Amino acid sequence: MRLAMPPDMEPDDDLREPEVRTWFRKFSDALRGLKIAFRSEINFFVHLFVAVIAGVAGGIVTMTDERWCIFIICVAVVLSAELFNTAIERLARAVTREEHPEVRDALDIAAGAVLVVSIGAAVVGVLMIGWPFVAQITR
Numbered sequence: 381m382r383l384a385m386p387p388d389m390e391p392d393d394d395l396r397e398p399e400v401r402t403w404f405r406k407f408s409d410a411l412r413g414l415k416i417a418f419r420s421e422i423n424f425f426v427h428l429f430v431a432v433i434a435g436v437a438g439g440i441v442t443m444t445d446e447r448w449c450i451f452i453i454c455v456a457v458v459l460s461a462e463l464f465n466t467a468i469e470r471l472a473r474a475v476t477r478e479e480h481p482e483v484r485d486a487l488d489i490a491a492g493a494v495l496v497v498s499i500g501a502a503v504v505g506v507l508m509i510g511w512p513f514v515a516q517i518t519r
């Protein structure tokens with residue numbers, strides 16, 4: 381079966397070679413995404429600020445390598461969730477600027493994902509850094 385060609389498509393459009401993207405190009409596109417997200421979302425600075433404070437407190441209580449790994453994974457997971465949330469917000473805005481119940485659900489679900497990992501990371505931070513830090517300074 382031959383599908384009808386969209387009106388804005390030239391006859392040879394579907395025969396063109398797909399663009400070969402180098403690893404350098406993919407990497408620079410990913411860095412561009414990071415830059416856009418960090419510039420447009422205050423949430424990243426809030427997460428980074430909390431991470432820096434926790435990192436300094438972690439340095440004071442002298443954590444083991446394993447604990448540093450858990451700390452780094454927590455920070456990476458929270459920032460990744462925030463990046464996905466930002467990406468979904470951008471897509472939603474591109475799809476429609478009108479009120480839409482399913483867009484609302486999608487945005488709220490994405491925000492819920494950030495909330496879940498943030499609470500998880502906060503609990504890990506309190507158990508692994510907060511309490512040892514308080515114990516050390518009140519000794």
Ligand SMILES: Nc1ncnc2c1ncn2[C@@H]1O[C@H](COP(=O)(O)OP(=O)(O)OP(=O)(O)O)[C@@H](O)[C@H]1O
Nearest residue numbers: 423465469476477478479480481483484487488491
């Ligand atoms: N097109 C839409 N239709 C229906 N509800 C929407 C729509 N756009 C946004 N909302 C609602 O408004 C909320 C905030 O959306 P917005 O994209 O402005 O997020 P934000 O204020 O930048 O949030 P965040 O702090 O997570 O980045 C969404 O969680 C959703 O409930």
